[in-house]
Amino acid sequence: KPEDNTDVDQKENKFLEPHKKVTKTPLKQQSSTSHSVLGGIRPDLSAMTTPTKLQEPPVGEPWTPTANLKMLISAASPEIRNREKKRELLVDEDHTSEAVENLQNQLSGEEFHPSRKEKSLGLLCYRFLARYPDYPNPAVNNDICLDEVAAELNVERRRIYDIVNVLESLHMVSRLAKNRYTWHGRHNLAHTLGTLKNVGEDQKYAEQMLHIKKKGFELHETYIKEPLREQNSTNKSEVKPKEMYFVELPGMEFRAASVNGRKDKSLRVMSQKFVMLFLVSKPRVVSLDTAAKILIGDDQKVDLDHSKFKTKIRRLYDIANVLTSLELIKKVHVTEVRGRKPAFKWIGPEAFPDVNDVKPITLTTSAANNTPLPKVSKETFAKNLFPASTSKQSFTRHASLNHLMPNMENDQRRISSAPSSPVGKIYGDWDKPGLYPSKMDQLATICKLQLEAQSNKNAS
DNA sequence: TCCTCCCGCCATATT
DNA sequence: AATATGGCGGGAGGA
Numbered sequence: 001k002p003e004d005n006t007d008v009d010q011k012e013n014k015f016l017e018p019h020k021k022v023t024k025t026p027l028k029q030q031s032s033t034s035h036s037v038l039g040g041i042r043p044d045l046s047a048m049t050t051p052t053k054l055q056e057p058p059v060g061e062p063w064t065p066t067a068n069l070k071m072l073i074s075a076a077s078p079e080i081r082n083r084e085k086k087r088e089l090l091v092d093e094d095h096t097s098e099a100v101e102n103l104q105n106q107l108s109g110e111e112f113h114p115s116r117k118e119k120s121l122g123l124l125c126y127r128f129l130a131r132y133p134d135y136p137n138p139a140v141n142n143d144i145c146l147d148e149v150a151a152e153l154n155v156e157r158r159r160i161y162d163i164v165n166v167l168e169s170l171h172m173v174s175r176l177a178k179n180r181y182t183w184h185g186r187h188n189l190a191h192t193l194g195t196l197k198n199v200g201e202d203q204k205y206a207e208q209m210l211h212i213k214k215k216g217f218e219l220h221e222t223y224i225k226e227p228l229r230e231q232n233s234t235n236k237s238e239v240k241p242k243e244m245y246f247v248e249l250p251g252m253e254f255r256a257a258s259v260n261g262r263k264d265k266s267l268r269v270m271s272q273k274f275v276m277l278f279l280v281s282k283p284r285v286v287s288l289d290t291a292a293k294i295l296i297g298d299d300q301k302v303d304l305d306h307s308k309f310k311t312k313i314r315r316l317y318d319i320a321n322v323l324t325s326l327e328l329i330k331k332v333h334v335t336e337v338r339g340r341k342p343a344f345k346w347i348g349p350e351a352f353p354d355v356n357d358v359k360p361i362t363l364t365t366s367a368a369n370n371t372p373l374p375k376v377s378k379e380t381f382a383k384n385l386f387p388a389s390t391s392k393q394s395f396t397r398h399a400s401l402n403h404l405m406p407n408m409e410n411d412q413r414r415i416s417s418a419p420s421s422p423v424g425k426i427y428g429d430w431d432k433p434g435l436y437p438s439k440m441d442q443l444a445t446i447c448k449l450q451l452e453a454q455s456n457k458n459a460s
Numbered sequence: 461t462c463c464t465c466c467c468g469c470c471a472t473a474t475t
Numbered sequence: 476a477a478t479a480t481g482g483c484g485g486g487a488g489g490a
């Protein structure tokens with residue numbers, strides 16, 4: 001089949017995705033009301049169109065009995081809990097019809113009640129990640145079709161965007177075309193993190209965090225009656241309204257989709273900033289509170305515009321969920337002068353290829369000369385980082401330099417030569433045996449095991 | 461109650 | 476205009 005890509009019309013998204021998920025035969029495929037929240041493999045003949053809400057009949061009640069079992073298992077955690085519950089019931093008294101029924105439902109998937117937990121972004125993300133290898137072979141087709149993924153995972157496309165956006169912020173995927181992404185897995189993670197750390201230091205995030213913390217502290221001290229203006233009279237540390245855009249990596253520049261283009265306001269950038277916070281902080285712990293304030297642009301607006309703060313927090317939860325699924329962070333709590341506050345702790349890699357060499361380039365003409373240094377150039381460098389206030393807007397917006405895309409050949413080579421085996425964990429110390437405090441961690445384990453099992457099974 | 465955060469409306473960006 | 480993306484925040488589930 002002559003693959004005539006080159007901006008082919010993706011009218012017919014006929015291509016194969018990496019995951020060898022063969023449409024296994026449903027146990028009992030039927031049930032007119034095929035609408036389902038989790039399972040249900042829908043033929044979906046009307047392929048590539050935005051599944052506007054009324055895609056499926058609004059019925060939504062009975063869960064597809066057939067519901068592929070795997071899906072069910074994927075959502076194990078709560079499931080297991082139910083099982084426990086069931087056991088209780090059974091033991092308690094002799095088979096109540098209800099108990100039996102429940103058990104049956106349990107096994108058949110009949111009337112499975114999704115429950116909020118099972119629909120969480122985090123869980124969805126696990127399912128998403130389970131589809132692709134951590135270290136994919138760059139030479140093979142690693143395309144991701146958002147439509148398909150959404151359909152197979154049985155979620156609205158909107159949710160996929162959430163996941164993909166933060167994955168993109170870590171360069172674990174890159175936009176290929178409309179509705180298309182390429183999976184890179186963790187190959188670029190180290191570089192990305194290294195870069196983000198540099199940028200984070202550049203942004204003085206550590207200082208900002210300190211400042212925020214301090215400010216919050218004195219704010220709650222007795223003398224808070226300060227009418228107004230007392231502002232920064234004595235403060236030697238003031239905010240750095242530096243604004244920045246998406247931090248890119250050599251091999252994968254923005255691919256349309258607003259990235260880098262317009263004021264890419266949220267998720268992508270927000271996610272990168274959030275990660276930076278971890279990478280520059282002493283104990284790798286940041287509270288949502290602090291993160292939100294810094295990400296907001298650190299204006300005192302935070303106080304007056306509390307709603308904005310709230311929204312920020314909400315986004316951070318979303319981001320945190322997928323970062324958690326990636327096992328880069330985990331939820332914790334910090335106890336501060338205001339009581340317990342939700343926070344997250346970095347549990348990802350600590351050491352990255354120390355490449356301070358190429359500092360984040362401010363999108364200026366100077367970046368044009370893209371002379372790869374013998375050995376470091378290919379290293380990470382951020383683009384489009386620039387101070388908003390002090391910037392010399394002399395740069396021409398999307399000048400040609402936007403396409404200075406350094407050859408990723410080198411990159412590729414380096415990557416492919418790297419230990420392709422997942423076994424070669426470069427940064428030891430992420431799986432702490434026996435330490436699975438949170439449910440999410442358990443889920444991660446479950447999914448992981450399941451993935452392994454499956455990949456073994458149909459190792460074609 | 462407070463912490464989480466799903467859900468999906470609808471503004472924007474791309475085609 | 477039709478679609479694809481993705482801000483955004485109401486309000487409900489869960490501890």
